[in-house]
Amino acid sequence: MKRWSWMAGAALMCALVGAAPAAAEDQTYYPPPAHYGHGPDMTFRLRLGLFTPSGDSDYWHGAEQEFTTKTSDFEDLVYGMDFIWNMHQPVGIMFSGDYYEGKNDMSYRDFVDTAGREIFHTTELDIAPLTAGIVVRLAPEGFPVKPYIGGGGGLYFWHLDETGDFIDFGGNRNIIFNDSFHDDGTTFGGYALVGLDVPIGTYFSVFGEARWDWAKDDLTGDFAGLGKLDLGGRRLTGGVAWHF
DSSP, rough: OOHHHHHHHHHHHHHHHHHHHHHHHHHHHHOTTTTTTSEEEEEEEEEEEEEEEEEOOOHHHHHHHHOOOGGGGGGGEEEEEEEEEETTTTEEEEEEEEEEEEEEEEEEEEEEEETOOEEEEEEEEEEEEEEEEEEEOOOOTTTTSEEEEEEEEEEEEEEEEEEEEEEETTTOOOOEEEEEEEEEEEEEEEEEEEEEEOOSSSSSSEEEEEEEEEEEOOOOGTTTTEEEEEEEEEEEEEEEEEEE
């Protein structure tokens, strides 16, 4: 995990935490858009935060046993956007798109080269979910802060790459070679979420949100035989919303 990623995520979450008490203290009521009650109430949101893979699959367990890595090393920034169609209060239909790219260098735990140096390669995992779900707001209209819950599912697109030095254990010499391995795929998955929205005007608000994803896919191609790849994990994000 890069330090700048931590700093960006922490700064965003601190801003959201600071906004909530201020909104609750002044008890300001921001009226809904002018068309409210005469048509659909739409919301567009931009999110930024941190994704931590859960690592509950054959691939992740094998990597932790053989290489100097752990799943939390792949924690990194995740970007997302949502479009919410509030058909009936307090329920809305939400369409979401996200993108995560995690990268980490790892070396063999029990082997070094003839000069005593580590034998390492770089692993990169990209995940891009496209999902649809339901959002339920838990506070009445006009409440200064607006908690909500939700869930849904959709398609999880992914790419896995490993590039660097590896050991060929097929012979007696354990030859070191340089190569690249790749696999990608698409699978179905689901998520649950909980969040808090804080209005900062008639048409805008800030929010903080936690999502938990569940998705797994079979590894094929260059990683055939390594079992399943867990694409799930925890997303802690925050952002801004435009209501229209």
